[in-house]
Amino acid sequence: MRHRAEPPAEAGPVRFAFDGRAVAARQGQSIAGALWDHGIVAWRTTRVGGRPRGAFCGMGVCFDCLVVVNGAPGQRACLVRVSEGDTVTSQEGHGRDGLGS
Amino acid sequence: MDLVVIGAGVVGAACAYYAAQAGLSVAVVDRGPVAGGTSGAGEGNLLVSDKEPGPELELARTSLRLWSDLAQVLPADIEFEAKGGLVVAEDGEQLSALREFAAAQARSGVTVEEVGPGGLHDREPHLAPGLAGGFHYPEDAQVQPARAAARLLECAGRAGARLFLGEEVTAVTTTPEGRVSGVRTARRRLLTGAVVNAAGTWAGRIAELAGSYLPVQPRRGFVLVTEPLPPLVRHKVYAAGYVADVASGDAGLQTSPVVEGTPAGPVLIGASRERVGFDRRISAEAVQRLAAAATGLFPVLAQVRVLRVYCGFRPYLPDHLPAIGPDPYVPGLFHACGHEGAGIGLAPATGLAIARQLTGAATDFDVGPFDPGRLAEPAGVSPRNGN
Ligand SMILES: Cc1cc2nc3c(=O)[nH]c(=O)nc-3n(C[C@H](O)[C@H](O)[C@H](O)COP(=O)(O)OP(=O)(O)OC[C@H]3O[C@@H](n4cnc5c(N)ncnc54)[C@H](O)[C@@H]3O)c2cc1C
Ligand code: FES
Numbered sequence: 001m002r003h004r005a006e007p008p009a010e011a012g013p014v015r016f017a018f019d020g021r022a023v024a025a026r027q028g029q030s031i032a033g034a035l036w037d038h039g040i041v042a043w044r045t046t047r048v049g050g051r052p053r054g055a056f057c058g059m060g061v062c063f064d065c066l067v068v069v070n071g072a073p074g075q076r077a078c079l080v081r082v083s084e085g086d087t088v089t090s091q092e093g094h095g096r097d098g099l100g101s
Numbered sequence: 102m103d104l105v106v107i108g109a110g111v112v113g114a115a116c117a118y119y120a121a122q123a124g125l126s127v128a129v130v131d132r133g134p135v136a137g138g139t140s141g142a143g144e145g146n147l148l149v150s151d152k153e154p155g156p157e158l159e160l161a162r163t164s165l166r167l168w169s170d171l172a173q174v175l176p177a178d179i180e181f182e183a184k185g186g187l188v189v190a191e192d193g194e195q196l197s198a199l200r201e202f203a204a205a206q207a208r209s210g211v212t213v214e215e216v217g218p219g220g221l222h223d224r225e226p227h228l229a230p231g232l233a234g235g236f237h238y239p240e241d242a243q244v245q246p247a248r249a250a251a252r253l254l255e256c257a258g259r260a261g262a263r264l265f266l267g268e269e270v271t272a273v274t275t276t277p278e279g280r281v282s283g284v285r286t287a288r289r290r291l292l293t294g295a296v297v298n299a300a301g302t303w304a305g306r307i308a309e310l311a312g313s314y315l316p317v318q319p320r321r322g323f324v325l326v327t328e329p330l331p332p333l334v335r336h337k338v339y340a341a342g343y344v345a346d347v348a349s350g351d352a353g354l355q356t357s358p359v360v361e362g363t364p365a366g367p368v369l370i371g372a373s374r375e376r377v378g379f380d381r382r383i384s385a386e387a388v389q390r391l392a393a394a395a396t397g398l399f400p401v402l403a404q405v406r407v408l409r410v411y412c413g414f415r416p417y418l419p420d421h422l423p424a425i426g427p428d429p430y431v432p433g434l435f436h437a438c439g440h441e442g443a444g445i446g447l448a449p450a451t452g453l454a455i456a457r458q459l460t461g462a463a464t465d466f467d468v469g470p471f472d473p474g475r476l477a478e479p480a481g482v483s484p485r486n487g488n
Contacts, residue, residue, distance in 0.1 A: 047329060047366060063408065074328050074406060093329075094366060099401055100331030 016086035018043075025082040032058065032065050032077040035088075043067050043077065047093040066091050102128050102293040104459060105284050107270050107307055109133075110140035111246050111445050112437050113299030114253035115452025120297075121260035123456045128291050129262060130284065132269035135254060136247035138301045139444065142413025144324060144369050145246045146337050146361065147446040150186040150238035151344050153202065154209040156470035157422060157443070160450050162210070163466045165240060167449035171249075175256065179249040180364050186241030187216070187224060187336040188344070189232050189398065195341040196233040202344065203236045213238050227333050227401045241337055243361065246445045265289070270300075273311035273434070281311065281433030297435045297455055302379075302416040304424075304438035313430045316476060317439050319414035321380065323373045323387045325395070325407045329366025333401060337361040340398060343372065347442060348421065352376035354387055358394035360402075368402065370395040372442070376417065383410055415441045418476065425451050425471035426458060435459070436473045 013024040018035060025034035032055040035043060042052035044066050055078045056064035065077040070087050073095025077088075104120050106113045109131035117129045131137065147165055152158040172181035190196035203213045214237045221228050221235055254264055268286035273296055276282045283292040298307040298315075308315035342357040349355060352375065359371040373387040388410055396403040418424060418439035428434035437455050440447050454468045 094331065096328070096330050096405070099333060099404065 014082050014084045016082050016084070016088055018088045019090055029082055030078055031067060031069065031075075031080050031082055031086075031088055034082050035077065043088075044091040045093060050093075066095065068095055102126050102291055104128070104295045104297060105130060105291050105293045106297045106299055107131075107284065108138070108299035108301055108304075108438075109135045109250065109254060109264065109266065110138045110299065110301050111136065111250045111253075111448040112140075112301065112440060112451055113297070114250040114257070115448040116297050116299055116437050116455045117257040117262050117452075118253040119449075119452040119456035120459060121257040121262045123460050123462075125456070125459060127257060127262040128265060128293070129254065129257070130265045130268055130270055130286060130291070132267065134266055135264075136250040138303070139413045139415060140250050140301070141247045142411060143246065143322065143415070143442070143445065144359075144361070144371055145180075145244040145249070145445050146186075146359075147242040147244060148186060148238075148337070148443070149206070149211050149240050150188055150213070150236070151339075151347050152206075152443075153344075153348070154205050156467065157447075158206070158209060158211070159466060160468075160471070161443065161446055162240075164447050164450035165242060167453060168242065168244060168446075171253075171449060172244075175249070175252045178245070179252050180245040181242065181249075182244075182364070183239075183242045184361075185336045186238040187221075187235055187338045188238070188341060189221065189228065189235035189338065190341045192233050199236055199341050211238065212240055225335060225338060227399050228338070229398055229400050237336075243337060244445060245363075249445070265291075270307065270310070273307065275312065275431065275433075279312075279431060281431060295433050295435060295459055297437050298428075299437045301438055301440075301444070302414045304416060304436065308428070308434075308436070311428070311431050311434050313428045313434060314476075315424060315436060315439070315473065316419060317424075318376060318417045319379050320417040320441060321373070321375050321377055321412055321414055322371060322442070323384065323391060323410055323412045325370040325388065325391055326409050326411070327368040327370070327402065328406050328408050330362070330368055330405060331366075332362055334360055334362040334368055334399065338398060340394065346372075346374055349374070350419070350421075354384070354390075356387060356390040356394060358391065358398050360395050360398055367408070368405075370402075370407075374415075374442070379414060381412060383412070416444065417441050420475075423447060423451065423471050424473040424476060425454055425468050426473055429474035429477075
C-alpha cells in the first residue's frame with residue numbers, strides 16, 4: 001500500500017482514470033469512495049463465476065473490492081487513496097494471469 | 102454404543118468411518134466443530150517422500166492407497182490430487198544426501214526418480230535457477246483436510262454414526278474392574294465398552310481422564326497463504342532441509358520451505374516447527390524466514406502478497422511415531438493420536454487399524470511399532486485409577 005500524501009493547503013479535486021474514463025475525487029478519498037460517488041459499485045469479477053464485485057466491508061478485511069491500480073492487481077479499493085493521475089482498471093478474477101505464462 | 106470416538110479431526114473421522122463401515126455403532130464427540138483442531142490448521146500433504154524407510158513409511162504407503170480408494174467414494178470436494186512431490190537440492194552436498202535417502206526409499210518400494218538440474222524447470226517452470234537437482238515422487242498427493250474430515254463423518258453418519266459437536270468430554274468412566282464404561286460431557290453420558298482417543302494434541306488430557314498417561318506435546322507450525330494465483334506451482338515442492346527438520350527433536354525454531362498450490366488458487370507456504378507450548382502469537386521471525394525461503398525457491402512469489410498467516414499445533418510424541426492401539430493400562434481405551442506433522446496422510450490407515458482391532462479382524466499391515474505401550478510413563482508417575 002502507498003503512503004498517504006499530505007493534503008495540500010488548498011485541497012482541490014484529484015483526477016484519475018477508471019477504465020479509460022476521467023473521474024474526479026476529493027483529496028484523501030479512497031478509490032472505492034470515489035467510484036461510489038460516480039455511481040460505480042462494481043469493479044471486479046469473481047474468479048469462478050465471473051460475477052460482479054465491489055466494496056463490501058469497506059475496511060480492508062473482506063478483499064471483495066480488489067482493483068488494479070497503476071498496473072498492480074489485488075489492491076483494496078476501500079483502503080487505497082486516490083492520487084492525482086492514477087490509472088485504475090477493473091480486475092478480472094485474480095488479476096494475475098500475467099504471472100502464469 | 103460399541104464405540105465412542107473423542108475428536109472430530111481427520112483421525113477421529115477416519116476411525117468413525119471405518120468402524121461404521123465394519124458395522125459398529127459409533128458416536129463421535131468433539132468439544133468444537135469438525136476439524137476445529139489441528140486438522141483445520143495445517144496443510145493436506147499426503148507424503149511418502151519425507152519418510153525414511155521404517156514403520157511410518159509403511160503406514161504412509163498403506164494410507165496413501167486408502168486415500169485414493171476414498172477419493173473414489175467421497176465427493177470430489179475433498180480435493181484429492183495425486184500431484185506428486187518434488188524435493189530440490191541447492192548444492193551438490195544436499196543432492197548426494199537426497200540421493201542416498203531416495204535410494205533407501207526405493208529399496209522399500211517407493212517410486213522415486215532423480216531429476217537433473219535441466220529437468221527441474223520442465224516440471225516446475227517457476228523454480229529458481231541454479232538448483233543442483235532434485236527427486237520426483239509421483240506417489241505424493243494432497244487433500245483438503247477439513248473437508249475430508251467432514252465428508253468421512255458424513256459417510257459414517259449414513260452408516261449410523263452419531264455426531265455430538267460442541268461437547269467437551271469431561272470424564273472417561275471405568276467399571277470397578279478398571280474397564281472403560283463410557284464418557285461424560287456436560288450434556289450427556291454415553292455408555293460404551295470402547296473409547297478411541299483421537300484428541301490429537303490434547304490426547305494426553307484424555308489419557309489422564311481415563312487414568313492413563315500419554316506424553317503428547319504441541320509442535321507449532323505456521324503457514325502463509327498467498328492471494329489467489331493462476332497455477333504456478335504444480336507439485337508439492339520442498340527443499341532438502343525439510344526432511345531433517347521433520348525428524349529433529351530440537352525444540353527451537355526450524356524452518357524450511359514447503360510450497361504448494363491449491364485448487365482454490367492460493368499458494369500455501371510452510372513449514373516451521375518449534376515447541377513453545379500452545380502459544381498462538383504470530384512469530385515474525387518464523388513468518389519472515391518462511392517467506393524468504395519460499396521466494397528463494399520460487400522467485401515469482403516475491404511479486405505476490407501473503408493474505409494471512411495461521412498456525413497449528415502438531416501432536417508430537419517423543420519418538421515421532423503415532424500411538425495406535427490399546428492403552429497399556431485401561432482396557433477398552435484405544436489411542437489414535439500423536440501423528441505430528443503427518444496425521445492427514447496417516448489417518449485412513451490409523452482408522453482402519455483401529456476398526457480392525459475393535460472387531461478382532463487382522464490387518465495386512467503392521468501396527469506393532471505404534472503400540473501405545475512403548476510410551477511407558479516416566480518413573481514416579483503411576484497411572485491413577487479412573488473414576
Ligand atoms: C502447520 C501444519 C502443517 C501440517 N501439514 C500437514 C500435512 O501437510 N500433511 C499431514 O499429513 N499432516 C500435516 N499436519 C499435521 C496434521 O494436521 C495433524 O497430524 C492432524 O491434523 C492430526 O489430526 P487429529 O484428528 O489427530 O487431531 P485434531 O484435528 O486436532 O483433532 C482432535 C480433536 O479433538 C478434540 N478434542 C480435544 N480434547 C477434547 C475433549 N476433551 N473433548 C472433546 N473433544 C476434544 C479437538 O477439539 C479436536 O477437534 C500439519 C500440522 C500443522 C500444524
Ligand atoms: S471492501 Fe472489504 S476489503 Fe475492501
